[in-house]
Amino acid sequence: MRMVAVLAVAALLTVSACGSGDERRPAAPDTVEVFTWWAEGGEKAGLDALIDRFGQDCAGQRFENGAVAGGAGVNAKQELTGRMTRKDPPDTFQAHAGAELLDYIDAGQVQDLTSAYDSWGLRQAFPTGLIDDLTVNGKIYSVPANVHRANVVWANPAVLKRAGVSGVPRDLPAFLADLATLKAAGVEAPLALGRDWTQLMVLEAVLISDLGAQRFAGLFTGATPWSGADVAAAIADFGRLVAYGNADRDALDWPQAERLLIDGKAGYQVMGDWEAADLTAKGFTGYSWFTFPGNGATFQWLADSFTLATGAPNPDGTRCWLRTVASPEGQRAFNAAKGSIPARTDVSAAGLSLYQQSAMADWKSATQVPSCAHGSACSQGWQSAVNQALTAWSAARDDTALQAALVTAASRFVR
Structure with a gap:
């Protein structure tokens, strides 16, 4: 796993050098730090495909990799907890859609993305059941990149x-x-x-x-x-x-x-x-x-999703990242490399692997738990x-x- 983040350490060193009591990293208006646990194999390949798409969709924005290695995010979640505690959030972080997000929502650590769902047409693109599972007290706080x-x-x-x-x-x-x-x-x-x-x-x-x-x-x-x-x-x-x-x-x-x-x-x-x-x-x-x-x-x-962190240094750039994640092109590029299937129902299965085609058919017909x-x-x-x-x-x-x-x-x- 080569893409292990050292960003938090760098941020702390910067704070020490400046002698400031504010523990947040310096704002970078053209940089979007994306915090994930995708550091090897198909996961890294999927992230790389999204990075390429982000570069096309969001001219003038620079991707900053915040990957922390560890299966299912065990190490990343610990690192993220520390960063949130010291008020040094990444712009966006990966989280599993569903009940896992409740802790972040209850703590006020993620922002409401309901208006983006409306303006980007995501209520029509994602299955109703998935929208229901993502909704907490009438609001939606993350954008799923896939379904596994x-x-x-x-x-x-x-x-x-x-x-x-x-x-x-x-x-x-x-x-x-x-x-x-x-x-x-x-x-x-x-x-x-x-x-x-x-x-x-x-x-x-x-x-x-x-x-x-x-x-x-x-x-x-x-x-x-x-x-x-x-x-x-x-x-x-x-x-x-x-x-x-x-x-x-x-x-x-x-x-x-x-x-x-x-x-x-x-x-x-x-x-x-x-x-x-x-x-x-x-x-x-x-x-x-x-x-x-x-x-x-x-x-x-399960579904990997991305949030807009409360206090994100670059909210505009982050919204562009989220729109890329949600787009048909972004979902196809990401899932073709990662091996999962698109959360959107309007992405063609043509050209995807036999497993993915089978899973897309099952997603539509099987009982979901x-x-x-x-x-x-x-x-x-x-x-x-x-x-x-x-x-x-x-x-x-x-x-x-x-x-x-x-x-x-x-x-x-x-x-």
Whole structure:
């Protein structure tokens, strides 16, 4: 990951040199600092495509890269919290659309973009359901660049073939049977796993299989209790899956776990569909994919979005960046490189990958449910509590304690 930001450090050094009590970086009227966690692979390629488009659309504005490396924004969110606390916001920052934005909205750290939606025609370009999910008390605070699918299994067909595994498992028991076959054939890690949030993705997929789409979504609205026997059964199924994973899972980020798949040390990995572009960028084209077994026609969604930060040094330039992000040209360029699909419904699928064409069709027809692991279903505080519970479970393997922690987290954060 080469594009790690040092901007905050530079800003602090500038403040120290000037001896000022104002901790904001000096205003740069022709510069837009874009804060993301897109620092490698398909994510970086997507960002680069947006930068190129921004240069065409926003003459006279200069892009400043604020990328901070770390899967799903773990490191970036920590850095962003510090910058907001010391009143040194970037012009715009990446956040997952949905409940993750509630913390920023409640803190007054992002500005209302409702008028931009009206003037740019975005209410007609984005699906009504997505607009509804983005709206908080009648206002909209971010512009989605894409839609991703979380509940996807990626496979190394060569590993499966050598072990005698064929076809797509139709349900969770069949998936567990295939994992057992891989293990018996000597595959080091039948299921490649990473740390906390990547394990949460697996748990959520299992919950969808065991509870169904409607009851799964109800876990984050209070309609479905976390204390139920069906949740307990899902936790047990989750433990059975993890048993087929790599022992160093808690030390790996998702690209490191992905390397097990590429190197033939794993048969499967549960990961969002950004993996397609990342695998291709790394020269591994011999992969296959399928929806997590038992999820049926359920599309677990997340969306990367951009905000206008309160106190942004260059609000006009930032609005030009946001308009680029929202435009058909920007969405096509970004998603073609990143491997996600446009949030807009008026962008043609022609020329996109087979996976993207398939996902665009599913987005229109499947039952849509949000993801806590990626902020569309739960706030950052809730997500953090669940990840901590999973880290504790990974060490102790106490199913009862995990369910109790999930019940406690829901009691704190359900609105």
